[in-house]
Amino acid sequence: MGIHFREVSHEYASYQVGDYQAINKITLSIEDENEFICLVGHTGSGKSTLAQHMNALIFPTEGEVEINGKIITKKRDKKTNYNLLRKHVGLVFQFPEYQLFEETVEKDIMFGPLNFKISFEEAKAKAVEAIHLVGLNESYLKRNPFNLSGGEKKRVSIAGILAMDPDILVLDEPTSGLDPFGKRQLMELFKNIQKETKKTIVIITHDMDLVYEFANRVIVLNDGDLVYDGNEEDLFKKEELTKWALGLPETIKVLRRLKDQFHLDINPYQKTVDQAYEELKKVMTK
Ligand SMILES: Nc1ncnc2c1ncn2[C@@H]1O[C@H](COP(=O)(O)OP(=O)(O)OP(=O)(O)O)[C@@H](O)[C@H]1O
Ligand SMILES: [Mg+2]
The missing domain is CATH 3.40.50.300 (P-loop containing nucleotide triphosphate hydrolases)
Known part of the structure; x- marks a missing residue:
């Protein structure tokens, strides 16, 4: 049954600085x-x-979350x-x-x-x-x-x-x-x-x-x-x-730089250091 968010918002009540909406109308399902x-x-x-x-x-302060078939509202x-x-x-x-x-x-x-x-x-x-x-x-x-x-x-x-x-x-x-x-x-x-x-x-x-x-x-x-x-x-x-203030994985960063600077025919989207190494080795041993 999983977890289902339907237009869920959460506003924290804060007496010093006023209310603060931390999440806005989130809809998503997790199996x-x-x-x-x-x-x-x-x-x-x-x-x-x-x-x-x-x-x-x-x-939630707005919307509903369904967890294992149970509906949670405010x-x-x-x-x-x-x-x-x-x-x-x-x-x-x-x-x-x-x-x-x-x-x-x-x-x-x-x-x-x-x-x-x-x-x-x-x-x-x-x-x-x-x-x-x-x-x-x-x-x-x-x-x-x-x-x-x-x-x-x-x-x-x-x-x-x-x-x-x-x-x-x-x-x-x-x-x-x-x-x-x-x-x-x-x-x-x-x-x-x-x-x-x-x-x-x-x-x-x-x-x-x-x-x-x-x-x-x-x-x-x-x-x-x-x-x-x-x-x-x-x-x-x-x-x-x-x-979104997200960085890139280190493997992509370094492979992209090498690809651009040396016009290498490589795929920079490698997940691990071992995979990045194999990808580079291919062009170096050509
Ligand atoms: N109890 C609270 N009362 C008032 N505001 C809160 C409360 N908890 C969180 N907030 C505010 O809601 C926003 C979201 O907070 P949350 O902790 O969900 O962020 P986060 O993405 O987990 O951040 P981090 O990566 O720093 O853990 C923040 O601006 C935070 O200041
Ligand atoms: Mg956090």
């Missing part, structure tokens, strides 16, 4: 299987606001159990501090699964499995989440959502603040989860190299408007990229 979506846009373009509508953490329905929607769509927050609240990492990861009525033993086993998935060892389970480094907190908050096993995973900047190896390791993990389980993964990121390599659909927000929803190939051929 609950087999999508790998990157959501991009300049700082303040409305990405986190949009993501928080995906599991009814915040409500009115809260007393009969709807919004927590059940969170089993369907799991959201990892941009700032993990907002998500971690228990005194041990283990309790934190077990919190979600226990809420959905699985046994204590099963929840414990899920915590062990999840901590390994995010690249940490079991010694972290007994630690206090507040004493972890930024990157470790990020991984623990991701483990908490993986343990709930939702159909759709929405991750708000999951790789920010991680070292290059950790970034790639997490992206590979998400890609594998998506491939093996056919879940849908939505990732918010500013990293165009990762977008180009991993996404098969990209959604672009600019000043709260949805300005692009399509594949990663066409996005980087758009003239509007600068207007």
Whole structure:
């Protein structure tokens, strides 16, 4: 059934500076299987606001969001159990501090699964499995989440959502603040989860190299408007990229410069360093 936005706007009420419309009349559909979506846009373009509508953490001030068949509008329905929607769509927050609240990492990861009525033993086993998935060892389970480094907190908050096993995973900047190896390791993990389980993964990121390599659909927000929803190939051929404050992946940048300066007969649209290398090698060994 997926997630369907119909003309969704969100206006934050702010007493100091007046009301602020963060997203404007967004219409889009996300299937609950087999999508790998990157959501991009300049700082303040409305990405986190949009993501928080995906599991009814915040409500539209105009329009409606349908999540797994349930319609969400600005009115809260007393009969709807919004927590059940969170089993369907799991959201990892941009700032993990907002998500971690228990005194041990283990309790934190077990919190979600226990809420959905699985046994204590099963929840414990899920915590062990999840901590390994995010690249940490079991010694972290007994630690206090507040004493972890930024990157470790990020991984623990991701483990908490993986343990709930939702159909759709929405991750708000999951790789920010991680070292290059950790970034790639997490992206590979998400890609594998998506491939093996056919879940849908939505990732918010500013990293165009990762977008180009991993996404098969990209959604672009600019000043709260949805300005692009399509594949990663066409996005980087758009003239509007600068207007939307988006950069190019490094591979395209360097190959385009070489192509123009030396009139090389190459295709600059290569996703990885290895592919760029092979493309250049072809003309160099001709
Ligand atoms: N609770 C709030 N109250 C008032 N304004 C808010 C609130 N949260 C966000 N905003 C404003 O709404 C706009 C969109 O914010 P949002 O956090 O969705 O952007 P973003 O695209 O996620 O940015 P970033 O890349 O910096 O994370 C911003 O201008 C922000 O200042
Ligand atoms: Mg954000």
